[in-house]
Amino acid sequence: MSMMSFAPSHSDKFAFGVWCVTNAGRDPFGDATRKPMPAMQAIRGLGERNVWGFEFHDNDVFPLGASAAQVRKIVRDVRAIMADTGICCCSGTTNLFFHPVFKDGAFTSHDPQIRAYAVHKVMHAIDLAAELGAQNFLFWGGREGAEVDAAKDPIEAIRRFREAMNFLCAYVRQNKYKMTFTIEPKPNEPRGDLYMPSVGNALAFIETLDPPNRAMVGVNPEVAHIKMAGLNPYHEYGQALEAGKLFELHLNDQKPVRYDQDLTFGSASLKESFFIVKLMVDHKFAGIKAFDAHAYRSEDIDGVWDFVERNMRTYKILEEKAYEARANRDLSALLEEIQAGNKAYEKLFTKYSPAAVRKLKALKFDPDKMATGRRLAYEKLDQILTEILLGIR
Numbered sequence: 001m002s003m004m005s006f007a008p009s010h011s012d013k014f015a016f017g018v019w020c021v022t023n024a025g026r027d028p029f030g031d032a033t034r035k036p037m038p039a040m041q042a043i044r045g046l047g048e049r050n051v052w053g054f055e056f057h058d059n060d061v062f063p064l065g066a067s068a069a070q071v072r073k074i075v076r077d078v079r080a081i082m083a084d085t086g087i088c089c090c091s092g093t094t095n096l097f098f099h100p101v102f103k104d105g106a107f108t109s110h111d112p113q114i115r116a117y118a119v120h121k122v123m124h125a126i127d128l129a130a131e132l133g134a135q136n137f138l139f140w141g142g143r144e145g146a147e148v149d150a151a152k153d154p155i156e157a158i159r160r161f162r163e164a165m166n167f168l169c170a171y172v173r174q175n176k177y178k179m180t181f182t183i184e185p186k187p188n189e190p191r192g193d194l195y196m197p198s199v200g201n202a203l204a205f206i207e208t209l210d211p212p213n214r215a216m217v218g219v220n221p222e223v224a225h226i227k228m229a230g231l232n233p234y235h236e237y238g239q240a241l242e243a244g245k246l247f248e249l250h251l252n253d254q255k256p257v258r259y260d261q262d263l264t265f266g267s268a269s270l271k272e273s274f275f276i277v278k279l280m281v282d283h284k285f286a287g288i289k290a291f292d293a294h295a296y297r298s299e300d301i302d303g304v305w306d307f308v309e310r311n312m313r314t315y316k317i318l319e320e321k322a323y324e325a326r327a328n329r330d331l332s333a334l335l336e337e338i339q340a341g342n343k344a345y346e347k348l349f350t351k352y353s354p355a356a357v358r359k360l361k362a363l364k365f366d367p368d369k370m371a372t373g374r375r376l377a378y379e380k381l382d383q384i385l386t387e388i389l390l391g392i393r
């Protein structure tokens with residue numbers, strides 16, 4: 001038995017979406033299975049469990065159409081909870097998917113009036129997020145997609161998305177808000193196909209924003225969305241991290257290529273979850289680690305808090321496993337052997353020059369010899385890691 005408590009602390013930078021906790025267990029086929037928790041109770045409960053931050057959609061906390069006086073009162077109430085419990089507001093976002101006005105997109109709608117309403121709604125949401133101290137603002141384009149390709153040119157859709165993002169980046173800079181933006185890719189659901197399906201799509205899109213806006217926009221990839229696309233979260237997060245664009249994680253779990261399951265982190269694929277955590281440990285990820293999942297429909301309110309606690313606990317245990325793996329002598333010895341190569345051939349094409357070309361082209365290689373006589377002991381390697389994860393090493 002481990003002596004560690006695996007209790008969360010603020011330095012973990014764990015966060016939850018308010019919507020994850022208030023979720024009442026409704027799905028497309030069935031009604032709510034528990035009473036929806038009020039947002040204030042959700043934020044307080046998170047703070048009391050030592051969660052570092054919360055994130056919210058404008059309408060999770062501020063009802064659509066709330067009067068100015070109502071908005072002020074809610075801001076005061078949220079601030080009081082933040083002061084009482086020490087929880088911060090780390091990220092804001094806009095609900096651009098629930099109201100039927102967004103049935104065919106927000107930023108990518110055909111109708112300029114709907115696009116204008118979407119950008120107007122986001123600016124108001126940004127103001128509230130900034131007021132609560134949010135350092136990041138999320139863009140998940142849940143309705144930015146299509147079922148009928150005859151209806152919409154994807155090039156036009158991307159252009160509209162870019163126009164909105166450029167405008168909103170300028171808005172943040174002009175207001176001197178200390179806030180980054182992140183795009184959250186997803187391949188489908190609720191639309192048949194979404195325009196920003198994977199990390200790679202979002203990274204490429206960011207580079208097409210107006211130059212002053214590029215640095216402030218990154219990604220917050222979500223495990224479930226990556227696995228819905230049949231991709232590998234370790235690689236997707238890795239590419240975002242390498243590009244300097246991984247500002248926030250949306251952690252959960254998912255059985256591959258199915259509807260969006262939003263399962264508890266680590267509950268469906270422990271080994272994949274381990275590699276996500278290991279990546280963050282190895283590369284000292286310092287961004288926001290938000291859980292975006294739901295408790296099972298079969299749970300009541302107590303179960304929702306069990307769900308909150310176990311997401312963080314599993315992350316912390318896997319973090320400990322990442323350190324154990326790093327310290328394991330058998331693993332590191334084997335890795336050293338596997339990763340060793342002929343050092344004489346290092347740096348032959350690090351810098352381009354005619355001399356380097358001449359040298360490399362003149363070399364004689366014997367691929368048959370290079371391919372044989374050297375075992376890569378991946379069976380052994382993977383077994384050692386498996387045994388570390390299973391706790392018998």
Ligand code: GCO
Nearest residue numbers: 093138140184186222260292
């Ligand atoms: C989903 C998404 C959402 C977003 C959130 C932020 O259900 O597919 O994960 O939960 O992350 O709504 O806009």
Ligand code: MN
Nearest residue numbers: 184222250292
């Ligand atoms: Mn998400």
